[in-house]
Amino acid sequence: MSTREQQERIELLQGTLDLLILRTLQLGPLHGHAIAKAIEYRSDEVLQVEQGSLYPALHRLIRRRWISVQEGTSENNRRAKFYSLTAQGRRQLRVETSKWEKLAAAIAQILRPAGQEER
Amino acid sequence: MTRRKRMLQQLNDDIRDHIERETEDNLDRGMSPEEARYAALRKFGNVARVQEQTWEVWSVTWFEQLLQDVRYGARSLLRSPGLTIAAVLAIALGVGINAGIFSVLNGLALRLLPVPRAQELLSVYQILHFHGQGNRYIHNNEGYFSWSEYRDYRDHNQVFSGLAAYEPYMDATLAGSNARQLLGTAASCNYFEVLEEHPAAGRGFAAADCAASGASAVVVVSDSAWRSQFGADPGLIGRTIVLNRTPYTVIGIARPGFAGTEPVPSAFWIPLTMDEAMEPGQHRLANDNMSWLAMIGRTRPGVTMAEVRADLDVIAQRINQHFSGRTIALSIHAARFFSSPEEREYLIPVSSVILTAFALVLLIACANVSNLLLARASARQKEIALRVSLGAGRWRLVRQLLTESLLLSLAGGVLGSLVAFWSFEHLMHFVTSHLPADFPPLAINVAPDLRVLLYSLLLTLFTGIVFGLAPALQSTRPDLNSSMKGEGAGSGKRSGRFLLKLLVGSQVAVCMVLLLAAGLLLRGLYYAQTVDPGFEIKGVATTFLDLTRQGYDQTRATQFMQRFAEQIRGIPGVLDVAQAECAPLAHDFSAGHFTLPGHSDLILIEYNHVTPNYFALTGIPIVRGRGFTSAENHNATGVIVTESTAHRLWPNKDSLGQVLRDSSGHPYMVVGIAKDAQVSHLGESTSNYLYFPFGPEDNSRNFILVRYAAAYSNVAKGMRAAAQSIDPNISMDVTRLEDYLDVWRAPSRIVAGLSGTLGGLALLLCSIGLYGMVSYSVGRSMRDIGIRLALGANRKTVLRHVLGQAMRPVLIGAAAGVILSALVSRILSSMMFGIGAHDPLAFVAAPCFLLVVAALASFIPARRAMEVDPMVVLRCE
Numbered sequence: 001m002s003t004r005e006q007q008e009r010i011e012l013l014q015g016t017l018d019l020l021i022l023r024t025l026q027l028g029p030l031h032g033h034a035i036a037k038a039i040e041y042r043s044d045e046v047l048q049v050e051q052g053s054l055y056p057a058l059h060r061l062i063r064r065r066w067i068s069v070q071e072g073t074s075e076n077n078r079r080a081k082f083y084s085l086t087a088q089g090r091r092q093l094r095v096e097t098s099k100w101e102k103l104a105a106a107i108a109q110i111l112r113p114a115g116q117e118e119r
Numbered sequence: 120m121t122r123r124k125r126m127l128q129q130l131n132d133d134i135r136d137h138i139e140r141e142t143e144d145n146l147d148r149g150m151s152p153e154e155a156r157y158a159a160l161r162k163f164g165n166v167a168r169v170q171e172q173t174w175e176v177w178s179v180t181w182f183e184q185l186l187q188d189v190r191y192g193a194r195s196l197l198r199s200p201g202l203t204i205a206a207v208l209a210i211a212l213g214v215g216i217n218a219g220i221f222s223v224l225n226g227l228a229l230r231l232l233p234v235p236r237a238q239e240l241l242s243v244y245q246i247l248h249f250h251g252q253g254n255r256y257i258h259n260n261e262g263y264f265s266w267s268e269y270r271d272y273r274d275h276n277q278v279f280s281g282l283a284a285y286e287p288y289m290d291a292t293l294a295g296s297n298a299r300q301l302l303g304t305a306a307s308c309n310y311f312e313v314l315e316e317h318p319a320a321g322r323g324f325a326a327a328d329c330a331a332s333g334a335s336a337v338v339v340v341s342d343s344a345w346r347s348q349f350g351a352d353p354g355l356i357g358r359t360i361v362l363n364r365t366p367y368t369v370i371g372i373a374r375p376g377f378a379g380t381e382p383v384p385s386a387f388w389i390p391l392t393m394d395e396a397m398e399p400g401q402h403r404l405a406n407d408n409m410s411w412l413a414m415i416g417r418t419r420p421g422v423t424m425a426e427v428r429a430d431l432d433v434i435a436q437r438i439n440q441h442f443s444g445r446t447i448a449l450s451i452h453a454a455r456f457f458s459s460p461e462e463r464e465y466l467i468p469v470s471s472v473i474l475t476a477f478a479l480v481l482l483i484a485c486a487n488v489s490n491l492l493l494a495r496a497s498a499r500q501k502e503i504a505l506r507v508s509l510g511a512g513r514w515r516l517v518r519q520l521l522t523e524s525l526l527l528s529l530a531g532g533v534l535g536s537l538v539a540f541w542s543f544e545h546l547m548h549f550v551t552s553h554l555p556a557d558f559p560p561l562a563i564n565v566a567p568d569l570r571v572l573l574y575s576l577l578l579t580l581f582t583g584i585v586f587g588l589a590p591a592l593q594s595t596r597p598d599l600n601s602s603m604k605g606e607g608a609g610s611g612k613r614s615g616r617f618l619l620k621l622l623v624g625s626q627v628a629v630c631m632v633l634l635l636a637a638g639l640l641l642r643g644l645y646y647a648q649t650v651d652p653g654f655e656i657k658g659v660a661t662t663f664l665d666l667t668r669q670g671y672d673q674t675r676a677t678q679f680m681q682r683f684a685e686q687i688r689g690i691p692g693v694l695d696v697a698q699a700e701c702a703p704l705a706h707d708f709s710a711g712h713f714t715l716p717g718h719s720d721l722i723l724i725e726y727n728h729v730t731p732n733y734f735a736l737t738g739i740p741i742v743r744g745r746g747f748t749s750a751e752n753h754n755a756t757g758v759i760v761t762e763s764t765a766h767r768l769w770p771n772k773d774s775l776g777q778v779l780r781d782s783s784g785h786p787y788m789v790v791g792i793a794k795d796a797q798v799s800h801l802g803e804s805t806s807n808y809l810y811f812p813f814g815p816e817d818n819s820r821n822f823i824l825v826r827y828a829a830a831y832s833n834v835a836k837g838m839r840a841a842a843q844s845i846d847p848n849i850s851m852d853v854t855r856l857e858d859y860l861d862v863w864r865a866p867s868r869i870v871a872g873l874s875g876t877l878g879g880l881a882l883l884l885c886s887i888g889l890y891g892m893v894s895y896s897v898g899r900s901m902r903d904i905g906i907r908l909a910l911g912a913n914r915k916t917v918l919r920h921v922l923g924q925a926m927r928p929v930l931i932g933a934a935a936g937v938i939l940s941a942l943v944s945r946i947l948s949s950m951m952f953g954i955g956a957h958d959p960l961a962f963v964a965a966p967c968f969l970l971v972v973a974a975l976a977s978f979i980p981a982r983r984a985m986e987v988d989p990m991v992v993l994r995c996e
Contacts, residue, residue: 032133033140051141052164055134056172059126063176069129081133 017057019100020047022085022093025067029084031074032058058083066092123177130173138163184515185522192523202495203527206488209884210531210582211538213484216880218539218567218575220477223550224470225574226565228463232380232454233564235315236417240454241427242380243272243282243414245435245447253444258403258411259288262450262459266391267407269307269414271434278430279416281313286411287381289389289397292669292850293348294361300850301344301362303387304379305394311339313417314380321356321371328370329390336393338367342375344386362387364670364848365396380415382456398668415454427451472946476636476877479629481582483881486622487888489586492524493619494895496594503594516595524587525580532579539575540567550869589618616896623892624932627973630885631936632943633878634969638961639947640871646802647864653796653804654703655738659856660825660834661702667819669849676819682845684823690837692829697736698813700728702822703798704859713779715768721782724764724807725799728753728817733810734793736826744775744791753814757790763805765792787811801863824856831855870947882969886976893925894980904984905992914985921984925977933966933973 024030024038035058036051061067066089072082085093138159145155163169196203231237244262247255255261264272269284276282285306293299311323318339328337338360340349349355359366367389379385391412394403403411418427428451435447450460457466496503506516666676684696701707712721731747734740742762751757758779765774777789795804813821827834835853842849897904904917944956 031136033137036137050164051137051162052134052166052169053172055130055169056176059130059173059176062126078136080136081129 019096025085029082031080188519188522192526206527207531209484209487211535213481214532215535215538217477218536221574222565222571239417242454242458244450249445256409261410263410264412265407265409266404269412278422278427280419281309282416283307283310283313284412284414291362294848301386304385305391306388307391316377318371319374336367337370339371339388341373341386345372363397483626483884485582485586486626490622490888492590496590513595517591520591521587525583528579528583536575620928624928626885626888627929627932628936630881631933632940633881634965635940637875637878638965642961643867656857661856662851662853663822665820677815680818686841692827694826695736697733697824698730698821712782726809728811728813730813739796740794741791747812751812755812758787759791759793759810761795761808763795764807889976893977897984901992904987905989909989918985921981929973
């Protein structure tokens with residue numbers, strides 16, 4: 001792994017993993033490994049998820065009844081646990097997304113390039 | 120399996136699956152199997168940590184912390200077994216006696232009737248308000264109803280599936296070889312149906328039974344009467360028994376657990392229509408203005424209390440329209456023993472006074488335990504300071520200390536409740552054994568039910584929090600620096616010491632109140648034992664005869680009494696025989712309103728009808744004027760008043776020859792003045808009282824007083840034989856006049872016994888608390904004492920200083936207690952027979968006793984202060 005590559009990968013902010021999981025599951029039920037892959041893939045591999053940390057987050061979301069878990073069969077006929085959004089989780093996703101957008105916009109506002117300010 | 124367990128099991132499968140998939144992906148990318156697996160594991164991260172973090176998501180932390188606290192608390196309590204045992208015992212004592220007394224009150228006032236589906240039963244009473252003049256005849260209870268009123272409510276209500284009426288406490292003489300008195304009930308025909316109480320053998324009343332007013336009468340007998348009066352004869356049903364000279368056919372025997380709906384068990388039930396036959400001349404059934412029937416109804420399913428009230432009020436309003444001068448207010452409650460408004464009016468304040476007294480002892484026990492814990496918490500200051508400095512939150516520490524005290528209180532509460540199951544039977548036994556012998560047995564169930572258990576549990580939790588909170592808050596506010604360095608040991612925090620003293624002071628105050636109450640009551644008892652009632656109470660036998668009830672008319676009653684008195688005079692040792700409407704102190708009162716000529720105000724005066732020799736026999740002297748002559752009867756106009764009555768009615772005048780009128784306007788003239796005597800209420804001789812001459816009408820219901828100078832048992836036997844020889848079916852009891860005193864003393868004896876016991880317990884707890892406080896504070900100030908001694912202080916001065924410190928909260932507490940008692944002792948005055956509510960002897964003796972005990976309790980540990988060796992103490996530091 002080159003140094004450049006490492007610099008481009010970003011550690012996740014606390015709590016954002018929950019949001020990413022919810023967003024990923026919006027497309028449909030997935031098993032744990034697929035969620036990790038999807039997050040990495042959809043962020044062009046910029047977001048680095050230590051795959052293990054996915055599981056405490058998944059269980060946290062189950063406990064809050066935002067997602068549910070069912071037994072299912074995966075593509076190559078293997079049994080696996082599939083996680084899917086609940087109605088409550090869908091609502092929560094909307095709330096969290098709008099919160100995140102506000103936060104991102106606010107931070108972007110502060111971090112505007114210096115030249116823009118002088119203009 | 121819980122959700123948590125299931126999820127955690129799935130986790131392991133999930134992780135395994137995840138790593139396998141990643142490995143496969145890596146193999147697809149061309150890694151060697153070993154490399155692929157290694158890379159997958161690396162990418163996953165620390166499996167053990169992931170598991171741990173996931174468990175944390177699911178862990179119920181507060182519960183695990185609680186378990187931790189309980190384990191830790193139990194360990195630390197077991198480390199100081201002496202303190203733990205003392206605390207548990209104190210709480211057990213406090214909770215136990217409270218649970219015990221509550222279960223008795225529960226049985227008296229809160230338990231529902233012992234019949235099926237008792238929660239549906241309501242008792243109905245009425246309160247009559249008169250606008251100006253009005254009258255009402257009352258038998259047993261003024262809240263009762265007349266026969267016509269009952270039928271009105273029964274036939275026109277929409278809310279009851281059945282409404283029954285009954286006359287409780289009906290006296291009856293059961294004829295037989297040995298005539299006996301029974302208490303029974305006259306009940307409406309639907310009585311057993313409404314109560315859903317079907318006799319164990321035979322049947323209840325049928326409609327045909329209730330048409331009878333004389334002939335072909337029926338009776339249902341209680342189980343205990345069946346056993347005690349009829350030897351559990353299986354063939355009793357269908358046989359005829361005679362009650363008050365009327366024959367009744369036994370049609371049923373009640374279930375063993377059922378003895379009516381009144382606290383005094385009923386021995387039999389007869390139809391209401393038989394009332395006139397049982398008590399001739401009363402004509403209650405025909406009297407529309409007479410309160411004599413209790414009403415009890417079973418609500419239809421789904422009917423609310425508000426609907427019942429609204430519905431019955433409509434009927435009450437209709438009755439109001441017939442009687443212009445008065446209005447009816449109905450009082451409707453769940454049916455219980457003691458459910459009439461006036462009984463509850465009496466029962467509720469009395470039970471709250473009793474509960475408060477018992478709760479005070481619990482409070483002392485709590486203060487005591489609080490004291491012990493506080494002392495221990497100071498000793499644990501270092502441990503707590505260490506935990507705080509390692510980052511324990513204050514709330515977390517308080518919670519842990521509270522868990523400890525709740526553990527203590529639960530142990531004490533459970534032990535105490537077990538003791539209570541034992542103690543309330545003894546309490547009941549104590550109360551009943553101090554009631555006078557002829558007091559009827561009460562059908563009260565004191566066994567613990569859900570309500571009692573709940574009460575004990577709440578009390579236990581409450582005490583745990585009350586005594587635990589102060590020490591917990593106190594000790595988690597440490598000054599880290601000094602505690603850690605061991606400095607705290609010497610000085611002790613000011614607020615901590617203040618709390619200790621406050622606790623000791625309030626214990627002493629409560630203890631003082633209880634001791635003073637006991638002292639006052641004991642003084643009252645002593646007074647009642649030694650009082651001179653103003654008449655000769657010794658050497659008089661008495662019997663009460665209600666001949667009307669035994670089937671006599673007035674002529675026959677007069678003949679009977681004449682022959683009876685003659686025969687008694689013939690018994691050897693009998694000196695004199697007199698008759699009176701009421702015997703002295705017999706709890707039998709007659710009173711009427713009188714007016715003075717020229718005045719319109721009504722004066723309430725108690726009266727008695729007496730034969731001429733009544734005064735000589737009872738030793739009440741006629742101080743002026745004359746006594747009665749045998750020629751005088753109800754037509755005579757001469758009356759005798761007592762001295763204080765004469766003073767009150769005619770101040771500054773010669774009362775002889777004065778006139779007063781009764782409520783019908785009939786005039787009477789004072790012919791004599793008798794000396795005051797406590798003939799009506801013990802300890803009270805100055806209320807208004809007058810004597811009328813005895814007339815032939817009085818013979819059917821009167822007391823016979825017999826002065827004797829021989830063995831009482833022979834006289835009593837002779838009197839019974841004399842009555843039997845005239846009429847073998849007569850039923851009578853002979854007692855001594857002085858036995859009536861017992862009835863008056865019983866309440867104060869019971870209350871004095873209870874408050875004495877409570878006062879003793881309180882004193883014991885209080886001295887333990889004081890002992891603990893002093894030995895603790897001596898232990899904590901060893902260094903101070905050592906320095907003082909090293910600087911040349913006298914050992915006696917040191918002792919005086921320590922004692923002075925200890926006695927200050929005691930003195931303040933005692934003073935507070937005395938003041939409190941002086942304010943509340945009036946409550947007890949009705950039981951103290953004439954000694955004042957501020958009896959000086961009690962108010963001096965009780966505080967002295969308490970202070971001596973307190974001084975002793977603090978002197979023993981304070982002596983240790985004198986034995987301090989300055990060298991040893993100072994080197995230790």
